[in-house]
Amino acid sequence: RTLPQILEIRGRRVSMVFQDPSTSLNPAMRLGDQLSEVLIRHRGLTSREALEESEAALARTGIVKPREMLRRFPHEASGGEKQGVVIATAFACNPELIIFDEPTTALDTITAQQILELFNQLQDETSISALYISHDLGLVSRVADTVSVLNVGKIVESGPRVEVFRNPRNDYTKALLEAVPDPKHWLGISEPPLGMPALMSAEAVTVEYGRQSRIGQILAPKPTHFGAKDVSLTIHKGELVGLVGESGSGKSTMAKVLSGLQEFDGTVRFGEQDYTSVKKIDRDYRRAVQIVFQHPDASLNPRQRVREILSRPLKLYDIVPPDQRAGRIVELLEKVRLPAEFADRFPHQLSGGEKQRVAIARAFAAEPELVICDEITAALDVSVQASVADLLVNLQEQTGTACLFITHDLNLVRQLAHRICVMQHGRLVDTFHRDDTERPDRNPYTRALLKAVPPSASQAV
Template identity: 40%
Template sequence: MTEPLLDIDGLTVSFPGAPRPVVRDFSLRIARGQVVALVGESGSGKSVTVKAILRLIEFQGGRITAGQGWLHDGKGGRIDLFACSEPQMQKIRGNRIAMIFQEPMTSLNPVLTVGFQLREAVLRHQDVSRAEADRICLEALQQVRLSEPERRLTQYPHELSGGMRQRVMIAMALACKPDLLIADEPTTALDVTVQAEILALLRTIQAETGMAVLIITHDMGVVAEIAAHVQVMLHGDTIEHGPVQQVFDQPQQPYTRSLLDAAPKLGSAPPPPPRPPVAIPALEVCNLVLRYPVRRGLFGTHRANVHAVEDVSFAVAPGETLALVGESGCGKSSLARTILRLQTPQSGEIRLNGQNILGFDHTRMKAARRGIQMVFQDPYASLNPRKRVAEIIAEPLQIHGAGSAAEIRERVAALIARVGLPPEAAGRFPHEFSGGQRQRICIARAVALNPSVIIADEPVSALDVSIQASILDLIEEIQAEFNVAILFISHDMAVVEKVADRVAVMYQGELIEIGPRDAVLRTPAHAYTRQLLEAVPVPHPSLRRDRMPAPRQIVSPIHPVDAPPRGFVMEEVGPGHFLRRDKDS
């Protein structure tokens, strides 16, 4: 029989003022070296459960009212976590049980360097010198494939991208090689290639150290890729559990089946409908170049440039969706901000309905912005928490003088109904809505002015799979109704397949491949595109591969000020399917 590590029996967690416990009679068994997935939608009680295991829920007002949590030491002894004092728990947290939180920015101290925070965790739990602790920290950052690890140790969290911050959190959790790693949505914010590397890394470390993993996720692809056992939660109750193969093949509960059905699967989308050619694209980008200056030294001398967007060209027709894919830092969001004129490029053209908006003054640009709107990745951060929903949706209409007060009220009411929210939502504040409902509010605001172009920057990456499906359906309906062109930015290839007519792939600021959706996803011409597709999690555990992604060279986007542009041609490798080739290759 496999040696037990953690036994949770009858855990019940309550909050003051709540009519009923938020977690009820929860039980869980984790053996040494076992990977268990705890799945369910937002609000099902997953995060409360794992915070209760670490006794962190008490710092958030929660209270463990029943249950026992036995942590075994492998030598016949055990300790009840729910009966431990705080000093005892401090010795266990980060040492025997480590945790990776979902949002790394709120988990890292913004005024301390990455190196200081990593070193603090190591020195807290290991009897090593500072020099040895620094070596362990550097090794941990190298393990999670963070570029320029020596420099990252001296940086602050705000200087890193979201994916980089999550890798720092993973390195911090793994530095002390715990018996149990609790990972709360550890790959939600990561690109598919990085996600594949992190999952493979967790498997490798688990095999080497015998570490057990409790992974909390709503991504059934991650469950299929890594878990041996699955436990499904709904409204604080465990409704189903069992071996991963059994749960995928023979789910017993309708809710489990709905989770499996809602997950987008690569290769399952029907072919997109043919689109007639148009004379003038809704959006056309021509030879766009955006570079950020790198300043160093006492006087901030301009020493180098970050090539964020390098000679990029594409067009999007009315009613068409062009998906822009690539890893964090490849230039997707910089390109989107430049198209919106939130950043000024060094050269190139951005044509909105045939007019180059880079030459517009402030007055003309304000009028042009009626025709191009954006849906952001984080719906809560992009909504004013002090305004009611009706005010938020009405704001662009008021700014552009789109009707009288009565007409605006009527338009807002129609938009709220159109995105599937009840009429009473108009008087509520953003914090009173779920993530999916908040994204519906953002979509209503984006279409309020009947734009010809919408830029959707990772609009569903932070949402549960079932909510993702409804938001993607809504975007398709809105597009068909308003004939709007959509630039859909994403790193989820299965989502891209569901929504896109064409796909463009970016790497290191360059557009390396573009073409019809099925051509790019079925017969990718560039090695990097193939790498993105190979990293997509498998849809079923029977298809699981024992893979460790080949080490990739991490290329710096920083170039000398006088670096000449690289000559290239876009070679047609199929009907409408183009591949970037350097002229000197």
């Protein structure tokens, strides 16, 4: 086919939703402009019509305040909100086929359910075809007619959905089904003794995006929104605290605040020291509090070998003398269950799970007291997810490091966390011990999250 013919198909007849919305969106354009651009190009709408259709498309994906979202830049939206924009863009042109490459990876259970319901609705209305690529077997079991299982570049099993999930024949398919998180199966370490001192606490933390100066508020007022509002939480030494909530609830905002990457109002107390501004956060704090991000492709320098990536915190915080760094790098790789020869590899030579292990090793290289894990298993298949979760628990047991585990996977967090905190619309609405998860007096939003958790694939069919 010629390039004009390919361009005629691309976007209009075949759309694609990629796994990482950060790489799909232009960071220099507002979200509304990006969605409108597609509608103007492929559907011939005017700018005004494209704006109206963009707002309607975002509303269909469940995004709250779609008009406000259109004004934001990608960095001002959460991962789930950005993926919602990408999905809205794919649907907006009414294509014949949509390829979904892990579309709900960055989404919470409620939003993922809304996306599936939207897909089913549009499929009923338009007979749209879809290739749904995912490692979430529960979601696949609810949307697919036929299922193919891929392993090491080969299809090892294929057939009707019910047959594959109820009577798997291939060992790899069986292993995937067995690796699905079971909230009744406890994986975490023993709880720290009662009365352990608080390692970190946030008191009335508020983050306001789009804040203007007083003159700006008078001359050209613009709407603001809160990434977090009056959030207070505590993490004790050796404890693993889960932080859950829907996309845009403020989970990642709090991760940035506690790791010293986001300006805030309120107080963050670490040990005996109070911090009321990012500017006051010192070198000792940045060493003691480390963060592991959701996408290792975005957090690991592609031009550096693993050896250089791991040596950076060792140099920055003077963890070991220069002549001992090579040995410490080997130790770090062994701790995250990677062979020593991986030190000479670049990130692109590693799998997703291996890259995330390197990111975890980098965080623990600084010998932190608290590690913040921001959706670190979201982009991994269930078997790799289970191994990374087991690795994290093992490292926590070895080092006594506390952990804030941010996720939208309620089954997984119930396997790991001692306490669970729930955020909604920037506020902390519920905090409870893992044993109290299903009490009837739980916050209504917490109950809604639990209800939206998809059943295992075998149960769903």
